[in-house]
Amino acid sequence: MEPIAWVGDRVRILDQTLLPHQERHLELRDHRQVAEAIRALRVRGAPLIGIAAAYGLALAALHAPTKDMDAFLAFLEDAAEELRATRPTAVNLSWAVKRLLGKARACTTPHEAQLVVVAEAQALHHQQTEDDLGLARQGALLLPEGAAVLTHCNTGALATGGYGTALGIVKAAWEMGRISHVYLTETRPLLQGARLTAWELTRHGIPCTLVVDGAVGLLLARGLAQAVVVGADRIARSGDVANKIGTYVLAVLAKEHGVPFIVAAPTSTIDLSCPQGAAIPIEERSPEEVRTVMGLPVAPPGVEALNPAFDITPAHLVTAIVTERGVAYPPYGESLPALMSLPEVSHG
Ligand code: MRU
Numbered sequence: 337m338e339p340i341a342w343v344g345d346r347v348r349i350l351d352q353t354l355l356p357h358q359e360r361h362l363e364l365r366d367h368r369q370v371a372e373a374i375r376a377l378r379v380r381g382a383p384l385i386g387i388a389a390a391y392g393l394a395l396a397a398l399h400a401p402t403k404d405m406d407a408f409l410a411f412l413e414d415a416a417e418e419l420r421a422t423r424p425t426a427v428n429l430s431w432a433v434k435r436l437l438g439k440a441r442a443c444t445t446p447h448e449a450q451l452v453v454v455a456e457a458q459a460l461h462h463q464q465t466e467d468d469l470g471l472a473r474q475g476a477l478l479l480p481e482g483a484a485v486l487t488h489c490n491t492g493a494l495a496t497g498g499y500g501t502a503l504g505i506v507k508a509a510w511e512m513g514r515i516s517h518v519y520l521t522e523t524r525p526l527l528q529g530a531r532l533t534a535w536e537l538t539r540h541g542i543p544c545t546l547v548v549d550g551a552v553g554l555l556l557a558r559g560l561a562q563a564v565v566v567g568a569d570r571i572a573r574s575g576d577v578a579n580k581i582g583t584y585v586l587a588v589l590a591k592e593h594g595v596p597f598i599v600a601a602p603t604s605t606i607d608l609s610c611p612q613g614a615a616i617p618i619e620e621r622s623p624e625e626v627r628t629v630m631g632l633p634v635a636p637p638g639v640e641a642l643n644p645a646f647d648i649t650p651a652h653l654v655t656a657i658v659t660e661r662g663v664a665y666p667p668y669g670e671s672l673p674a675l676m677s678l679p680e681v682s683h684g
Contacts, residue, residue, distance in 0.1 A: 337350070337493050337494070337536070337539070338350065339352070339379065339384060339493065339494050339497055340379060340384060340387055340388060340391065340461070340497050342391055342394070342454075342457065342458055342461070343363070345365075345395075345398055346363045346364060346365055346395075347363070347364045347370060347388070347391040347392070347394075347395065348361050348362070348363050348364075349361065349362050349364060349373055349378060349379050349388070350494075351373075351378045352377065352378055352379065352380055352494060352531075352532060353376060353377060353378055355494075355531050355532055355535055356531055356532070356534070356535040362378065364392075364395070365395070366395050366396070366399055367392040367393065367395050367396040367399075367415040367418065367419060368418065370388055370389070370391065370392030370395065370419065371392060371418050371419050371421075371422050373388065374388055374389065374392075374419070374422040374423055374429075375422045375423065377526060380490075380494075380495065380528070381490060381491065381494060381495020381496060381567070382426035382427075382428045382429075382495070382567065382568065382569045382570075382601070382605055383428050383464050383468075383495065383496040383497065383498070383501070383602055383604065383605070384494070384495055384496055384497050385422075385423060385426055385428060385429050386426070386428030386429050386431060386432035386460070386464075386604060387432065387457075387460060387461045387464060387497045389419045389420075389422075389429045389432050389433050390432040390433070390435075390436055390456070390457035390460050390461070391457050391461075392415070392419050393412065393415060393416060393419065393432075393433060393436045393437070393453060393457065394436075394453050394454045394456075394457040396411065396412055396415030396416075397412060397440065397449060397450045397453040397454065398450060398454070399411075400412055400415075400446065400450075401446075402446035402447060402450075403446075404446070405443075405444070405445065405446060405449075408440075408446035408449060409440065409441065409449075412437065412440055412449075412453075413437065416433045416436075416437055419433055420433055423619055424617040424618075424619050425569045425570060425578055425616065425617060425618060425619045425645065425646045426569040426570060426605070427569070427570040427604070427605060427606075427607045427610075428569075428602075428604050428605055431604050431607075432460055432604070435456065435460065436453050436456050436457060436460075439452050439453060439456045440452065440453050461497055463680075464496055464497055464498050464602065464604075465496075465497065465498035465499065466498070466660075466681070467498070467602045467603075467660035467681065468496055468498035468499035468500060468501065468504050468602070468660075469498070469499050469504070470660040470681060471501060471504060471505070471600060471601075471602065471658055471659060471660045472499055472500070472501075472504035472505050472507065472508035472600075473508055474658055474662065474663055475502075475504070475505030475508070475509075475565070475598065475600050475658040475663075476505050476508040476509035476512055476514055477514075478505075478563075478596070478598055478656060478658065478663065479505070479509050479514055479515055479563050479565070479598075480562045480563060480596075481514060482514070482515070482516050483514070483515050483516065483561070483562035483563050484515065484516050484517035484518070484519065484560060484561045484562060485506055485509070485515050485517070485518050485519070485561060485562070485563050485564070485565055486518075486519045486520075486521075486552065486555065486556070486561035486563070486564045486565075486586070487502055487503065487506060487518060487519070487520050487521075487529075487533065487564070487565050487566060488520070488521045488523060488529065488564075488566050488579075488580060488582055488583055488586055489521070489523045489528045489529055489533070489566070489567065489579070489580035489582075489583075490503070490523070490528040490529060490531075490532035490533045490536070491503045491504070491533075491566065491567035491600065492504070492507075492532070492533060492536040492537075493536060494532050494535075494536060495532075495567065496602075500536075501567045501568075501600040501601055501602065502565040502566050502567045502598075502599075502600040503533060503536060503537075503567075504600070505565055505598070505600050505658065506518055506537075506542070506565060507540060507542065510540070510542045516543075517543050517544070517545070518537055518542055518543070518544040518545070519544070519545050519547055519555060519560065519561050520533045520534060520537070520544055520545070520546055520547070521546075521547060521548070521549045521551075521552060521582065521586075522546060522547070522548055522549060523549065523580060523582065524549055524582075524626075524629075525621075525625040525626050525628075525629075525643065526625060527629075527630070528580070529546070530546055534546055549582050549585075552585065552586055552589055553589055556589045556590065556592070556593040556595060557593060559593075561595065562595060563595060563596050563598060564586050564587070564590045564595055564596070564597045564598065565598045565599075565600060566579055566580075566583050566586065566597075566598075566599055566600070567579060567580075567599070567600055567601060568599050568600075568601040568605050568657075569605065569646055570605060570607050570610065570616050571599070571601060571605055571606045571607065571657060571672070572607060572610040572611060572612045572613050572615065572616060573607070573608045573609075573610060573611050573612070573668075573669060573672060573673065574611060574612040574613070574651050574668060574669055575651030575654055575657065575664075575666065575667075575668025575669065575671075575672060576612050576613025576614075576616070576648050576649065576650055576651050577599050577613070577648065577649045577651070577654060577657075578613065578616045578618070578646045578647070578648055579599070579646060579647070579649065580645070580646060580647075581644055581645060581646055581647050582647070583646075583647055583649050584647040584648065584649045584653075587649040587650075587653035587654065588653065590653070590655075591653050596655040596656070597649075597653055597654055597655050598654075598655055598656050598657075598658060599649075599654055599656070599657045599658070600657075600658045600659075601657065601658075601659060602659060602660055603659045603660065603661055603675070603676060603680075606659070606672055606675075606676060608672065608673060608676055613648035613649075613650065613651075614648070616646075616648060618644050618645070618646050618647070618648075619644070619645040619646060620642075620643060620644055620645070621643045621644075621645050622643060623640070623641035623642065623643050624641075625643050626641035626642070626643045627639060627641050651666065651668050652666070654666070654668070657671075657672070659675060660681050661675050661676075661678045661680075661681060662675055662678070
């Protein structure tokens, strides 16, 4: 399963809007096509849209004017703006764009910058793959022995381009024999759980049960799951977590039923410049996604609908935050800055 790949002068993506029924790849030739793919959720998941934006900027570098550095950088900055504007919540996107722009600005000629930007985008993709593995192994050890686990949305290989974050933990724990079962929510409105997580889990032969989002209360009240594991799109300095709409409900229920609520994310998802959850921009998507299921109308045409794509889980509901650099525990205002000051994990 390769959700994204750099193929010379193009970016190849698996169009996730068609899964699980069709496995169709698209070849994107410029940063505008990459921006469209991110906006339409053909590529999605916080780490993967960071990688996609990096490759989008690499394509922009290949198409930028090379007569002088000023013109080259102006083109690159316009492309960066267009990519940044696609989806506001996941900080991985702006983090990746900033990292590549910094590399380009440090170059002396456009030709040097083209090579450097392409290499950096590839390095970022490689780093994500390695980080996922480290994160998964550490997170798996936090799960109660023999537990059934509940997860939300899709946080697997399709969301990171590597092994996955929360679903990476689930996969590692399954391989270690630590967990017995996985419950997954369908994740309305776009069904990332039903379409993507169920697809990944069945391909890995991990026993799983799909439930509608509204079933999670009953599931936890009956004691069917002993841990909740989710990903994140942005984590504020306070430890407040932005993730797929419905995550907050899960966290409140986990607290109510005394079940650990574990968040898994690479450090590129932690935004220390953002003091708390209230400062995280929440993407509002088209109400049409709520009025329809896979394009079929399910509500009276034009009925008012609200479609926030993410919600904020307050830090006090989060048991632990697992990253590639280690596990953070409350108080997050202290543990997250300490974790971020550790050196990057080197995979050389
Ligand atoms: O709208 P999506 O599908 O991009 O939302 C994805 C999520 O909310 C994931 O939980 C999050 O990005 C973490 S992915 C490792």
